[in-house]
Amino acid sequence: MFADGLFIMFAVLAVLGAVGLVLFRHPMNGAMSFVVTLISLAGLYALLSAKLIFALQLIVYAGAIMSLIVFIIMFLNIQPDDLPKEETKLLYVLGGGILVVPIGLFLVKIVKSLPEHSTAIMGGNFGGVKEVGLLLFRDWLIPFEIVSLLLLVSLVGAVILAGKRGTTK
Amino acid sequence: MEQSVNYLGLIPLFPLMGAVLIGLLHVFTCKRTALPEKVYGILACIGPVLSFVLALKVFVALKALAPEARFLTHKAFTWFSVGDLHINMGFLADPLSCLMLLFVTFIGSLIHIYSIGYMGGDKNYGKFFAYMNLFLGSMLVLVLGDGPVVMFVGWEGVGLCSYLLISFYSEDRSNVLAGNKAFIVNRVGDLGFVLGMSFLFWGIGGNGFDYLSLKANVQHLEPAIALTVCLLLFVGATGKSAQIPLYVWLPDAMAGPTPVSALIHAATMVTAGVYMVARFSFLYAGVELAGTIVAWVGILTALLAAIFGMFQDDIKKVLAYSTVSQLGYMFAGVGVAAYSAGIFHVFTHAFFKALLFLGAGSVIYALHHEQNIWKMGGLKNKMPKTYITMVIGALALAGCPPFAGFFSKDEILYSALATGHFGIWAVGVLVAGMTAYYTFRMIFVVFHGEPRDQHAYEHASEAPNVMTVPLIILAVGALFAGFLNLPGIFGGDQIVSHWLAPSLSEQHPHGNLFVEILAIGASVVAFAIGIKIAYGKFGQGAPEPSFSGFADFAYHKFYVDELYDRIIVQPYKAIGSSIWKVIEPNVTDAPVKGVTRLYMVLGTAFKVFQVGYVRIYALYMVLGLSIMSLLLSQSLN
Amino acid sequence: MMHCYLYLSIILFCLGIVGVVARRNVFTVFMSIELMLNAANLAFVTFARVHESMDGHVLAMMVMAVAAAEAALALAVVILLHKHKGKLDTNVFSLLKG
């Protein structure tokens, strides 16, 4: 019951955060509300016995990536005038909402067709660093290396892109 | 078969080889130092003479055979053979082809010799003889071919040579146009020939497509097919032999050198149509309607050409129309099933018409290529040999007894009368009178009276011997060839008819003496009237007349050329250019252009969706995803 | 309970889509994409729990790595765009307009 309560709390927080992300005008507000979603998700991961992912979600996502985003937002020193004037935002949100309804319903239908399963917290080492690490270096080695390469490439790319000078008119 | 001999193929081969040899020599030397003319002259005469010798050998060999089995064959090789179509490159010599063979090689040789003199000094001397030899070879293939397809080789070959020789002086556009006209008109006829052959093949050709097999199977041919074949083949003949409606090329063909006119457009090639009809006599004999049509077309051509001939002022055009006219007689002859009479007229005509042309050539040569008779006159003193020989030719042409033309023409008219074709006979007699008129009009204007062009007259002189000797030989032929087929009424026994009988499916009409005398009498009277009028008008010299009314109409050949131009040539060109300029881009190509235009339209239409905003592209994606979801959720459950 | 997690994942994913489609602010669009990635991650982890196999965790890690790489590049691009146009509006860029 306690776990269910936690789930409901995190779920509500996550959805609220996401709604905030979509609706807030200033990206800074959006980012803050998105952080709420990320942290709630981390809680959900914990409830799903994914210990490592829980930690990574907090450290990498909510920590590193989001701080990067927030940093850039602040770095650009965005004034309200810089922001696009989205007078028809709500209209678009409504339209988008209507568009995604079939998608959502379709997914829901699929989920419904799956058998229900308990997600009670598992004991033992499931989702621990060691187990995931072993799996990662045993079965997923090549994808792992490829991802590392991808990170390297994006690093170089980011440096080159952002480091360009004097191309402004 | 014991009648298979191996030298028939050589007869056309000699001139053909000569043509190749002379042609190559000419082509490779004409841009450098030209070979002496003598080389060409001698080389050119070897082939025809050898062929003539072999023709004599054939004649002797045939003579030795029994009349009903009088034929020799020579299968050189299988030409082509597909399914039940078997065509051999085979040759057949029977009395009919032997007769043609003899006079073609004989006259051909003479004209070659004559040309040595006439063509002297021409820069394309070698080319001329190459063409002439090629012509002779093709003509011999035509005559000797053992089936319609081999005949067609010669048939087209002579057409080609005719084209080449008409446009011989190719720098002048009108000559080349005349050549084109000849070739194209001949091709129209050839279409008939090819179609006729095709129908004949599908009728009875499966068991062998040569004359002997065809003759043996002719009774299996359905009458309707037989009529079709006969008429189609006759279309071929009208092209080659210049009959209505395809006669228009022959007068223009006089643009070629005069020996060419003599050899090709008078003596040999143009008679190929008559020869062909006689060849297919087994076919025509069975279809009376076809024969009647042939006869009427022939006699009407004779009449028309005679009318034109009376008003021409070019010496060669007069002769050309007389040729057309005489060819009409021949067709009238073969049309009324008097094949031997028709062929006999071919034979005699070859002599006197070649003679007249060569004589005319000699006149033209003397006057430095002046052809208008109204610029000549009084030449009989200057050129006695030419004068005398030409008069002999003219008498023969006009049908004066006892010259060659009289017997042959009379034979045709008699046959027409005896088989009950009174209309043809009547027109024929009328034409005989007109023939006498225009022939002697020409003779009187050219040779009698006062010289009209003093300057030219003074420079005129008799042609060299190499030219006059052939004239004399031909004159002898024109005088005496008629006696070869002397009818019974004059105590002869119709040697030629009897000789030809095995080749032809003809029944000699048994007319009575009265009919025979009537025919002869009418011919003679017509001749006499014609010559009388001619003498009355032109005997003492006459000024150049100016034509009006009907004469003017006839002088312009009833505007037939213009009519053809208006209703065939111009529409043809118009169709061509309208296809190219209007139909091709707007109709045929329209679907293709339409497709391209459709792509343009679609592209412009879809461009609307390319708004350029990332968000909208994402929207499209979501839209698609959404629609897919909708569809997919239908299938779920 | 599994269904609830998955429903949550679907809801977050759909909200992400709406964010991408409806907003013109570059940052919001970018973060909406991140939101969709996270929704997917949640599904991965849920299935990992359900099947008691940790492959889902590995995949989630990879998604995070990709997200990080994406963030690095995307932000670099955003900076460039801001330099060029001084705006954060996606509608400023419409070079693909036909």
Place this chain on the structure above:
Amino acid sequence: MFEHVLSVIIFLPIIAGLLLLASPASRVIARFTGLAVSLSTLVLSLDLYMGFKGTGLLECVENIPWIESLGISYGLGVDGISLFILMAGSVLLPLVYFVFGTKEKGYYANLLIVQGAMAGAVCATDMVLFYIFWEVMLLPVFFMLGLYGGPRRLPATLKITLYTIAGSLLMLAAIVYLGVSYHAQFNEWSFAMDKMAQLNLTGQVAAVAFFGFMIAFAIKIPLFPFHTWLPDAYTEAPTAATFVLSAVMAKIGVYGVIRFVVPVFDLEFARFAILLAYAGVIGMMYCGFAAIAQKDFKRMLAFSSASHMGVIALGVFCMNIQALTGSIYQIVAHATSTGVLFLFAGILEERTNTRTIDDLGGIAAKAPVFALYFAIAMLASVGLPGTSGFIGEFMIVLGAIKFNTAIGVLAGTTLIIGVCYMLWMFQRVFFEKTSSRAENFKELTLVEGLVFLPVILLIIVMGIYPHPFLSKITPSTALQFAQPASVVAQVPASNVQYLGLTIEQK
């Protein structure tokens, strides 16, 4: 003749061409490589020809499984029909290297590739392989036309490429349909041509597939009304490409009809033959009429080529052995005559810098050998007896008369139509007064004269003594009519009457 001679004939030029493209060879080297390769191909082909037995069946068969799961194999072989198209390519293509000696490297390389691809298309016995070669064949033409063509080459290039590819795609669909039907009927995959003949195809879909093939081939031939790409492409293409297109590639369209359409779709073919025959005849007349209106001699020859192709195609549609054999013979004859005429046109164009008929004149006086050669090729093209053009034309007309009288009569008019524009052109270009442009016209050089001589002699020999050639063709054409009894049995009697069909029973 060794085992894989066909593969060598096909791939030697292709590989040589690709190597040339990849290497930095100079023009001279490119030309001599091309010459050497095409001459060695010629030698191989002659060897093949000498060893050809003329049984009517496929000879020199090579069959290597390729994509086994779909039953696609690398199958090659020649019979009397394909042999002559193969030979036409092998014999005629070396001429180009002699005559046009100063072209770019790519010119020669593409020429080599197209030669190999055409040989491949002709020899392939597997439909998929055929399709591959069929498409490859187009690429070099695309490049030659687009790179080395005349001033208005780009639209022409686009048109020919898109047009033919559109047709090819239809054919691809039809090939796939055949493969699938074969699988459905015999429960195994195969695209081998001879197996397709056993297929029992009926109904609408079969008719659609039939037209898929027919349209592809009709575009290539080109059959009226699919010929509209031709005038521009033939005119703007460099001479060698025009030569390749007219002398060989167009023939492969006809070959495709004989090889793929007739055996497989016998019922549909019998049903629509009359329609196709009319298309052939109308195309012949239409293009013949259009030819007379041309001012550009290359375009005129293009129309003349299209006109003759109409007759050749007609021979195939007449469904009797004379017409079919005539058609194949005419293919070779037309390749030698019209192909050579296009080469001569190229020479004329190079030496006078004009393609306008009215600008020329009097060339016969300047270059008698050239005029003689041209005249012989021209006479063959108008079907004069004694030249190669007559035999085929005669047999086609003969067969057409049997098939349908009206078509036969119309087909005969080719005798007249052809001669009209040819003589008209010959008169303007070779006769009359020498024009200023022709004043310095150079006679063929000794090498050129000697190189053309065999072809000119071939034209004459093929007209006078065609039997050796025909005896290799007829067994194969006879086989084509080995099974029409079933056709006769299956076509409803009323249909036969209605369409005026007469099918050869032999």
